[in-house]
Amino acid sequence: MSDNSTTVGSYLASRLEEIGMKHYFAVPGDYNLVLLDKLLENKNLEMISCCNELNAGYAADGYCRATGGASAVFVTFSVGGLSLLNAVAGAYAEDLPLIAVSGGPNTNSEAEFEMLHHTLGLLDYDYQRDIFSKVTAEAVTIHDPREAPTQIDHAIQTALRFRKPVYIEIACNIADAVTSAPNVRSFGGPTASDPLSLNAAVDRAVELLSAASKPVLVAGVKLRSFGAEANFQKLADACGYAIASMPNAKGFFNEQHSHYMGIYWGPVGTPGCGEIVDSSDLCLFAGGTFTDYTTTGHAALINPSKVIQARPNSVVFPNQTFSNVKLTEFLEMLAKKLKPNDGSMIAYNRIKEEIAPLRPGTPETELSTRQLFSRIQQMLGPDSAVIAETGDSWFNGMQLDLPEGARFEVQMQYGSIGWSVGATLGFCVGAPDRRPIALIGDGSFQLTAQEVSTIIRYGLKPIIFLINNGGYTIEVEIHDGPYNTIKNWNYAELVHVFNAEDGNGFSCKARTEGELDEAIKQATAHDGPALIDVLIHRDDCSKNLLVWGGHVAKNNGRPPRFH
Structure with missing residues (x-):
């Protein structure tokens, strides 16, 4: 093997290391054993062996949350992959760049119409990839080692750009096949905003927020996935508004901030917080999601005509939408142009409730x-x-x-x-x-x-x-x-x-x-x-x-x- 070549499995390991990964999660099976051998050759990556594939997927989910980057999980074909599926679907729903890698049947099996173990008992070799395509941003099968670098790089780039899982299936006789060594490239995150749309959205937001008497700022779950937490903090510091977090964004904003009210969760949120948000004449929700769970069965009383939604790739006003506007860039620019307004914070201070400390019982008191x-x-x-x-x-x-x-x-x-x-x-x-x-x-x-x-x-x-x-x-x-x-x-x-x-x-x-x-x-x-x-x-x-x-x-x- 020359200095310009490596194996498909080693290529994948090198790319995972390049994007900052230090660990990966795995459950062995006969279709992925050679692939795991190639991964183990990379001493800068540590294998974490899990009890089953579903749990390995949940572990990869937690790893994404801890590091802010991507994670990887390796399983065998069908019996392993379909067990992993639920965790990958969860990562898709939660905007986590989990890279699911499955071993696959030998490339000769399809040509020779072989009936294989671990499968549905049909001459169908693509069903696992087809299933995963429903819960990933990209699903690829690698059968040709010459195409492996392009396919692997594209899948990794897709995961990082869209903050979604991807699926890579590597045939069991391809993992140690020779391919090109990794060449220099960057794996960037989300693309930049369209400048015209960004400026117009910011100007419109400044116009509406400046005209409001008691505007409120609410943190949503998409802030972290799309790298906008720091710029949300800058906006909170600059605007002087009362700040709330949606329940699935708890911890994404500093709860010790002087303008933090608490959790906006309809009738089960922090006392006083929901009343201020619902009565505000204009609310900016940054990265929020409005599901039956986050709105308590759609019982939240916020008036849609008084809401600006800053989404990962667009800004939606009550009667106007600006597309191709990235959340973090919108918040950053908005922070530079808004004038402070503490009207909502003054209102909150009038009604906020001090929570009395809970007194402990005796050592013999039954737990609650x-x-x-x-x-x-x-x-x-x-x-x-x-x-x-x-x-x-x-x-x-x-x-x-x-x-x-x-x-x-x-x-x-x-x-x-x-x-x-x-x-x-x-x-x-x-x-x-x-x-x-x-x-x-x-x-x-x-x-x-x-x-x-x-x-x-x-x-x-x-x-x-x-x-x-x-x-x-x-x-x-x-x-x-x-x-x-x-x-x-x-x-x-x-x-x-x-x-x-x-x-x-x-x-x-x-x-x-x-x-x-x-x-x-x-x-x-x-x-x-x-x-x-x-x-x-x-x-x-x-x-x-x-x-x-x-x-x-x-x-x-x-x-x-x-x-």
Whole structure:
């Protein structure tokens, strides 16, 4: 092999290293074993071996969130790829550049009409790529090593530019085939705005916002994916408006900012925040998404005629749209042209409510979620990262007061229960200087519990609060039935099972406030992963979950309309 050549697998490994990746997640299978061999030759990349493909995908999701860059996950054909599919769909919904790589059948199999194992039993070799094309921004199959560099580069560029997953399938006999060595190139992010459209959109926004008496600024989830957090902060500092965050953007804006009101989430948001947003004569939503979940079953009262939506690639006014305007550039330019107006902040200060501190009970007092989260609040520092699973953890987590620099992660658009176990693994790998605090309900945990063994295997150090209330609490509040009750596990003992002969996981149970305080003390001092099985009454949930669940149930339960 000459200096100008390499193998297809080595080429892919080099490109992943070039875009800043230091780890990748993998589950082996006979179609990807040679590819994994080539990846292992690159000593600047570390393989994280997961228990199954779905969890590996969730881990790649968490890695994207931790690093702000791309992630990669490697699986085998069909039985591996289709198991991975759900996690990739979640990454698509959440705007994460996850690179899904599958081994594929030998290139001779199609020509020779071979019936293959792991498949549907049909002479169809393209179905996995076709399926993945529905949940990725690009899906390619590599059969010709001469075309591999172009296909790989295009897929990686697409993931980074559009902040979406891509799918690369590499035939099992192509991974070690000779191809061109990587040549110099850049992998840029999103393209720039059209200057005419950008200037016109900014001028129009300045005109409308300057005419408003109580304008408000709201942070949305797209800020991070499209690199606009810093420029949102600049705009917040410059405009003087009251600032809110949508629930899936919690932590994207400094919650210690003097003009921060809290979470805008319709009837379950921060007290006073929703009233100011809904009564404002003009709101600028930067990167917001308006789903049934983020609007509490579309119960938010914001008037669409009083909203400017700054989207990733456009700005939408009540009766006018400017296309090809990039979110971060729009916010940056707007910050330079707006005059300060603190009308909405003055209004908020008149009605804001001071939340009385929660008084602890005695050491023998039975635990409640309110007391649990009061302890979690005390644990938070600038290097904290809270990972909140779908369920009551969303609602209790939203009430945490994040120190500047702390992170908060939810999967609110896709809401796949079980996501947080794998995401915690990936976040730990991608952000080794943080110690994540994972908030996971028992129902969600049962879907993906085995990945705690991988957390132990690699010596990662999250603190997992396993909130044990005997069922799917969020589903109970939307629509209850016997299917929402689960079999209880001895969750703390699982850590001992996963430790086996060489693990260093810590676990315990907490039924009372005194036991919880002691558990937290031991967990924070432990040099390894920790799981605290927190026993909570089945009906003990956030008041906001009750309200939210009622609105979502009402929205889901609308009768059909026939025209």
